[in-house]
Structure formats: structure tokens, C-alpha cells
Amino acid sequence: MKPHRTFPRPEPRRTGSGFIIASMLLSVCILSLIKARYCSAPYGKSRESSELEITMGAIRMLAAKSGDLALKGREDGEDNRVLLEAVSREKAAMEVKKPVCIETSRRSDVCEAEGDVRVRASAQTIFVDPFLTSQEWKMKPYARKHDQPALAHVEEWTIKPFTEQEAPPSCTENYTVPAVVFSVGGYTGNLFHDFTDVIVPLFITSSRFHGEVQFVIADAKPWWLTKFSLLLKQLSKYEIIDADNDQDAVRCFPRVIAGLDFHKELGVDPAKAPSGYSMTDFKEMLRRAYGLERTRAEPSGDRWDVRRKPRLLIISRRSSRVFLNERGMSDMAMSLGFDVRIADPDVTTDLGKFARLVNSADVMIGVYGAGLTNIVFLPAGAVFIQVVPMGNLEWLARDTFEKPSPDMQIKYMDYRIQADESTLSDQYRKDHPVFTDPRSIHKKGWSELSRVYLENQDVKPHLGRLRITLLEALKFLPHGRKTTTQ
Structure with a gap:
């Protein structure tokens, strides 16, 4: 290790100007190094060479402005060397590389x-x-x-x-x-x-x-x-x-x-x-x-009428969490004035065609599952109703689809399945932990939770309860375009 070297103490008459010049030079050099480190260099040009050019440019500029003080005498030359050593140490400190990942x-x-x-x-x-x-x-x-x-x-x-x-x-x-x-x-x-x-x-x-x-x-x-x-x-x-x-x-x-x-x-x-x-x-x-045409869920004229009924899209499922009374749901919704469409998307579905169907809807309803991701295609102001299966799954429904809805400018509603609306009531006794203590099922891990509450549960919503939910959804829909007054 190099021994520590002491340098002659500067004469009082040189202290003020030397200190000022040193401070200015150090500041400019450090800022130059920061710029070289964090600002992009042109493609093909080394950042190291950019640092050197900027640093030396700063030294030349200050040397010219100081009237070549570094060349006036031996002590000034010594001061200049000390200064350059300090700059070198600062540059070495800057060599700590920021992480790539x-x-x-x-x-x-x-x-x-x-x-x-x-x-x-x-x-x-x-x-x-x-x-x-x-x-x-x-x-x-x-x-x-x-x-x-x-x-x-x-x-x-x-x-x-x-x-x-x-x-x-x-x-x-x-x-x-x-x-x-x-x-x-x-x-x-x-x-x-x-x-x-x-x-x-x-x-x-x-x-x-x-x-x-x-x-x-x-x-x-x-x-x-x-x-x-x-x-x-x-x-x-x-x-x-x-x-x-x-x-x-x-x-x-x-x-x-x-x-x-x-x-x-x-x-x-x-x-x-x-x-x-x-x-x-x-x-x-x-x-x-x-090519989605609708930016907002609103009637073509002043209000909904026989020419443009509000459209309800029911997201159907085939294997689990199936609506067992889908036809009854559709008939009831039509009696409320909805134009009803039922769709069953899967991995082979043409995404463009399905996106346009979803975009034509004013209200969309479906049981928790991947198919509800299609809410991204709904127009602003549309209503989305998530049917939450039984089993204390509100947290899952909330994190996956409820929370994202407001940022999409969609009105979110849910319909929570009760025991007598679930096929679980056909599989387990009323006093089984599946009904009385769902948290005990959750504690067994995702695989068990999914097996019981997601993979082996179908639903049959009460049409009376669902009717109230759909009437509420109608109230949330825009009933006409906004007009501006002059």
C-alpha cells in the first residue's frame, strides 16, 4: 500500500483562490462523471471515453477561466496535482456499477x-x-x-x-x-x-x-x-x-x-x-x-327503446361453475327489456370476433373464471356482474376482477352464491366444513380450495334475487348522451 504523503501547507495568500478553484473544478468534474454514467452514450461509443472527454473538457474550461493559475509556480503546480488526484479518487468512487437487473x-x-x-x-x-x-x-x-x-x-x-x-x-x-x-x-x-x-x-x-x-x-x-x-x-x-x-x-x-x-x-x-x-x-x-366501435355504453338516441334495447351478455361455461338455469336467466332478463346474448368462449375462440361481441354489450354477467377477462373489451359505462361461487371466495373475486374494473371505467357489481344455489349442497352435509368453516378448506392450500370450490361447483341463481340485481344494473347504465348548454 502506498505510504501516506503530506504536502506543503499553502501560503495564506493562495488559500482563498486555490480553494475556490478546487471546489469549482471538483463540482464540475463530479457532475460531468454523473452525466457520463447515467446518460446514454451514442451507440458504439464507450461510456468510459465519454467520461474522459467530459472530464478533460471541464478541466480545460476552468483552467482557461482561471488564467492558467496552475502554471504560475511550483506550489500552484503541486496544488493542481493534488486536485487531479482528488478528481481521480472521485472518478474511482463513481465506478460502482448500477445493476443491470x-x-x-x-x-x-x-x-x-x-x-x-x-x-x-x-x-x-x-x-x-x-x-x-x-x-x-x-x-x-x-x-x-x-x-x-x-x-x-x-x-x-x-x-x-x-x-x-x-x-x-x-x-x-x-x-x-x-x-x-x-x-x-x-x-x-x-x-x-x-x-x-x-x-x-x-x-x-x-x-x-x-x-x-x-x-x-x-x-x-x-x-x-x-x-x-x-x-x-x-x-x-x-x-x-x-x-x-x-x-x-x-x-x-x-x-x-x-x-x-x-x-x-x-x-x-x-x-x-x-x-x-x-x-x-x-x-x-x-x-x-x-375495430371496436363503441367507446361508451349508451343508447343510439336519447333513450333505450325497442330499436336499441340494452344488451346483456351472459358468459357461459361448460365444465365447472356452470349456470344450470341459463335459459331461465335469459328469459327473465328479456322480460326486463334486455336484448340477451349467450356466449361460451374457449381457447380456440376468434378473439377479434368475440371482442366485438363484448363491445356491443351494456351489461356482462358470468361466474368467476378466465372468461371474465373479456371485460377489457366492454365500453366505458358498461356494468359488469361477477357471480361469486360459494366458499368465501370474495377475496379472489375482488383481486382478479373487482379491483381492475374502475380503471376500465366499468361499473362493478357482484352476485354471491348461497348454499341452496350451489351444487355443493348435493355433495356435502349441511354441517360439513365446506359450508360451516370454508377457511379450514383454504388453509389446506390452493389445490384443495380449487378442487372443492372451483372445479366441482355449479350454480343455479335464484331468478328472483338475480332479477333485483339486473334491475339495479339498468339504473347504472347511461340513459342518454350528455348535452352541453351554451
């Missing part, structure tokens, strides 16, 4: 690198400039990071700095736009997870680029890419790169984001979104993608 929420990790970034998708590897990080990072680009069953279907990616000993692979293609790398593994195929785990986070992450972004999609399923192709084209102007079938290509980008930013279930937080976007903007994107 950060936890953007409890659900998502996002890794981001700029400069010379090379993607070898077939090896799930992203090579970055060692100046950005000396650490190797591993992550799974799917917004459900603590959910091991979901992550079992997501390939792990490595963010790796190249070194002198291990040069980066040569570029086979160069791009001028940034790339976003993400997975469509996990729980995709379930419409709720398609949107809350992928589509909404992708909107949050990529909409700031206004289409000037390249998607690199891992764990891709051809049918999934086809189903959501119109949405993907709204967010990127470029053909998708299928990471699993990219062979040995090395694609070089000026910027790469791996992983998607998650805010909340089926939601966007404008305060966190890079460009301040909200769910209103997300729904506008859906309207463009699928």
Missing part, C-alpha cells in the same frame, strides 16, 4: 442494457459490455417470478458481460431499434394469464417506443402468436423473432430490455408507467386492434 415489482424482474448488446436467442443469452456490469445475471422473463409452477414452463436467460478472454460472438444482424425479450410460457393459454401476465405488462414496457421496438419472444406457441397477432402488431412494427427457432443468429441492438414490467392485476399504474399511460390508453389500443 432490478426488481420492478413483487411480480417482475426487468434487465436492461444499452450500448453494444448482442442477443443469441437460441442459447437464451444476452451479451453486454463489461463496462455495464462485471456480474452475470440469470432471470426468467415472465411476470410471475415467485410462482414456481408457472416458471417451470419458462426458459432461463443469462445476461453475460463479454471479456478479453471470451470475446462476444460476431453480429449476424444489426438493428437500430431496441429489443424487448419476454416469454409466453407460464400459464398462457388461460385468457386471464394471457392478459395479466403478458399483454398488459408488454403494453407497459413497450408502448413508450410507439412501435419502434423489436420483440424477441421465448417459449412461443404458434397458436398463441396467431391469436394475439393483432395486438402484437399494435405495439411493434416489426416481425416477431421466435427465440426458440432462431438457430445460431446473433442479433445486435443498441438497447435490450429482458422481462416485462408488472404493476397490478389487469392494470396499469400511470404513476409508474414510463410514458404515463393508463388503462384508458390500453383499451384504446384494443379498440384499434379489433
Whole structure:
């Protein structure tokens, strides 16, 4: 270790000016280093060289303004050397590298690198400039990071700095736009997870680029890419790169984001979104993608009439949580003046056609399940009624569909199934814990909760109770366009 060196004490006549010049120089140099560290350098230009240029420029500027004080005498030269050593120490302190990967929420990790970034998708590897990080990072680009069953279907990616000993692979293609790398593994195929785990986070992450972004999609399923192709084209102007079938290509980008930013279930937080976007903007994107005509749930004229009855859409189910009296529900709703439609979406449903059907509805009703995700296509002012199965599942219904509704400008209502409206009453005695102590079932874990209350329960709402709910829904609907007075 170098021994500590003491320097001659400056003469009193030089203390004031020397201290002032030193302070000014240090301040400018430190600010210059901060700028070099945190502001993007042009593609292909080293941030280290940018720092050096800015620092030396600041030194030259202050030297000129100080009348070349550093050249006036031996003591001044000594002071100048001390000053430069101090600047060097400050620069070394600034060399602490900020992390490439950060936890953007409890659900998502996002890794981001700029400069010379090379993607070898077939090896799930992203090579970055060692100046950005000396650490190797591993992550799974799917917004459900603590959910091991979901992550079992997501390939792990490595963010790796190249070194002198291990040069980066040569570029086979160069791009001028940034790339976003993400997975469509996990729980995709379930419409709720398609949107809350992928589509909404992708909107949050990529909409700031206004289409000037390249998607690199891992764990891709051809049918999934086809189903959501119109949405993907709204967010990127470029053909998708299928990471699993990219062979040995090395694609070089000026910027790469791996992983998607998650805010909340089926939601966007404008305060966190890079460009301040909200769910209103997300729904506008859906309207463009699928040609949805209605922005608001309101009659074509001054009021609802025989020419334009309010439309009720019943989301039907086939295997579990089935409406056992669907026809009776429909007849009762028609007697109240509704134009009733019944639809049963599944994984093969044409999303565009179904989106337009949902957009034509003023009221939508369905039992808790993935099909209720279609509320994203409802016009503003529509009413959404969630039928909550028996079993103290209000928390589940609240977190998945009730909370997102206000940001979509949808009026939320629920209809809670009672014991005599549930097929559970045919399977268990009245004094069984399924009825008397649902929390004891919950404590056994998600698998048991799902088996009892979701997979093996159908419902038969009382038409009298349901009639009251539908009449209430009618009151919430807009009855005419707003008029402005001059």
C-alpha cells in the first residue's frame, strides 16, 4: 500500500483562490462523471471515453477561466496535482456499477442494457459490455417470478458481460431499434394469464417506443402468436423473432430490455408507467386492434327503446361453475327489456370476433373464471356482474376482477352464491366444513380450495334475487348522451 504523503501547507495568500478553484473544478468534474454514467452514450461509443472527454473538457474550461493559475509556480503546480488526484479518487468512487437487473415489482424482474448488446436467442443469452456490469445475471422473463409452477414452463436467460478472454460472438444482424425479450410460457393459454401476465405488462414496457421496438419472444406457441397477432402488431412494427427457432443468429441492438414490467392485476399504474399511460390508453389500443366501435355504453338516441334495447351478455361455461338455469336467466332478463346474448368462449375462440361481441354489450354477467377477462373489451359505462361461487371466495373475486374494473371505467357489481344455489349442497352435509368453516378448506392450500370450490361447483341463481340485481344494473347504465348548454 502506498505510504501516506503530506504536502506543503499553502501560503495564506493562495488559500482563498486555490480553494475556490478546487471546489469549482471538483463540482464540475463530479457532475460531468454523473452525466457520463447515467446518460446514454451514442451507440458504439464507450461510456468510459465519454467520461474522459467530459472530464478533460471541464478541466480545460476552468483552467482557461482561471488564467492558467496552475502554471504560475511550483506550489500552484503541486496544488493542481493534488486536485487531479482528488478528481481521480472521485472518478474511482463513481465506478460502482448500477445493476443491470432490478426488481420492478413483487411480480417482475426487468434487465436492461444499452450500448453494444448482442442477443443469441437460441442459447437464451444476452451479451453486454463489461463496462455495464462485471456480474452475470440469470432471470426468467415472465411476470410471475415467485410462482414456481408457472416458471417451470419458462426458459432461463443469462445476461453475460463479454471479456478479453471470451470475446462476444460476431453480429449476424444489426438493428437500430431496441429489443424487448419476454416469454409466453407460464400459464398462457388461460385468457386471464394471457392478459395479466403478458399483454398488459408488454403494453407497459413497450408502448413508450410507439412501435419502434423489436420483440424477441421465448417459449412461443404458434397458436398463441396467431391469436394475439393483432395486438402484437399494435405495439411493434416489426416481425416477431421466435427465440426458440432462431438457430445460431446473433442479433445486435443498441438497447435490450429482458422481462416485462408488472404493476397490478389487469392494470396499469400511470404513476409508474414510463410514458404515463393508463388503462384508458390500453383499451384504446384494443379498440384499434379489433375495430371496436363503441367507446361508451349508451343508447343510439336519447333513450333505450325497442330499436336499441340494452344488451346483456351472459358468459357461459361448460365444465365447472356452470349456470344450470341459463335459459331461465335469459328469459327473465328479456322480460326486463334486455336484448340477451349467450356466449361460451374457449381457447380456440376468434378473439377479434368475440371482442366485438363484448363491445356491443351494456351489461356482462358470468361466474368467476378466465372468461371474465373479456371485460377489457366492454365500453366505458358498461356494468359488469361477477357471480361469486360459494366458499368465501370474495377475496379472489375482488383481486382478479373487482379491483381492475374502475380503471376500465366499468361499473362493478357482484352476485354471491348461497348454499341452496350451489351444487355443493348435493355433495356435502349441511354441517360439513365446506359450508360451516370454508377457511379450514383454504388453509389446506390452493389445490384443495380449487378442487372443492372451483372445479366441482355449479350454480343455479335464484331468478328472483338475480332479477333485483339486473334491475339495479339498468339504473347504472347511461340513459342518454350528455348535452352541453351554451
